[in-house]
Amino acid sequence: MRDRPLIPPAQDRWDRWMETPLTVTSLVFLATYAVRILGHDLPGFARDLCLALTYASWTVFLVDYVVRVRLSGLGLLRFVRHHLLDTVVVILPLLRPLRVVSVYDRVQRRHDKPRLTLYARVMAYAGMTASLLGFAGALTVYAYEHDAPGATILTFGDSVWWACATLATVGYGDVTPVTPMGRLVAVGMMGVGLALLGAVTGSFSSWLIQAFTRDDERPPGDSPGAS
Structure with missing residues (x-):
């Protein structure tokens, strides 16, 4: 490559x-x-x-x-x-927070020691991305769904609830989009939800593994504060 x-x-x-x-x-x-x-x-x-x-x-x-x-x-x-x-x-300028991918790539290249600030930055960006995309997705779905025939998403509150369930990959099914655009947005949010959950859990797990690995490999009697 x-x-x-x-x-x-x-x-x-x-x-x-x-x-x-x-x-x-x-x-x-x-x-x-x-x-x-x-x-x-x-x-x-x-x-x-x-x-x-x-x-x-x-x-x-x-x-x-x-x-x-x-x-x-x-x-x-x-x-x-x-x-x-x-x-x-x-x-779509509102997708700018998705540049968390480049930050996550930087994290994966640092294997020498755990970088809490960098890992925390990845998780913060992922949380911000999820919030912004969830809000944008809720707006778009509401715009197309609230007056569509047979719609179950009738208010913006319904749309926000649906967006949260979709991003979390829970999918309760109590409210669902019925329009082609609403379903297209749903597919995109499902994929983004999986990617964001993977970025957060992967970053946190990698930091924990590196931190405990350093502790296990420290010579006996060598305290963390020793010079």
């Missing part, structure tokens, strides 16, 4: 500089999307403002993507092949 190309210094600086602005932008995107779906009684100008902010947020991600393609020096096709997750984020 071929190694991923090294990130040029200019692209690395751009990525670090844009990390916080892009995270804020994804939250703005999600907030305006939520207002448009849940704000049934909003006046027209308010809905138009939310729509404008939604498209503006999307534009920020598109500009960032174009700049990263230019700085990478790979060309568009090679960049897409090596940065598939970033391409998905451009299509």
